[in-house]
Amino acid sequence: MVAKCGICNEADGRYKCPQCRTAYCSVTCFKSHKGSAACAEAREALLRQREAAEAGQSPLLQGLGSGDGKEDEGYRVTPDQLDRMVESKRLQEWLRDPMLREVIELVDASGDRERALDTAVGSNEQFSEFVRVLAETINPEGAPT
Ligand SMILES: [Zn+2]
Numbered sequence: 001m002v003a004k005c006g007i008c009n010e011a012d013g014r015y016k017c018p019q020c021r022t023a024y025c026s027v028t029c030f031k032s033h034k035g036s037a038a039c040a041e042a043r044e045a046l047l048r049q050r051e052a053a054e055a056g057q058s059p060l061l062q063g064l065g066s067g068d069g070k071e072d073e074g075y076r077v078t079p080d081q082l083d084r085m086v087e088s089k090r091l092q093e094w095l096r097d098p099m100l101r102e103v104i105e106l107v108d109a110s111g112d113r114e115r116a117l118d119t120a121v122g123s124n125e126q127f128s129e130f131v132r133v134l135a136e137t138i139n140p141e142g143a144p145t
Pocket residue numbers: 005006007008009010011024025026029
């Protein structure tokens with residue numbers, strides 16, 4: 001299923017505005033959209049959504065996927081990775097799961113986060129699955145084979 005073009009509302013919105021991610025069908029529609037108030041508004045909404053996602057994110061989630069062995073830098077997900085997380089319906093559903101949130105909070109609150117994470121992954125199948133999917137979402141190319 002392709003979303004309808006957000007500009008003419010008729011054809012399939014096969015492309016996305018790089019600024020605001022509004023779907024559009026053709027160059028013609030994009031030209032009338034580009035630089036318009038609608039684009040600015042949609043971009044604002046997108047930014048707010050991203051900020052909300054970022055604010056709601058625990059340090060654990062921000063640290064996941066940065067890879068082991070790296071120095072302190074890279075301990076935050078990039079905006080691109082955040083986009084992928086926000087767009088992942090599966091992750092969003094999981095993050096609403098109270099039990100899963102509890103485990104995440106527990107790990108976050110722990111003094112030794114890495115060890116707590118290991119323990120949680122080892123003792124909780126659902127959480128380990130969540131961590132696996134999260135890592136794949138953030139880093140599709142680097143997913144373990
Ligand atoms: Zn159109």
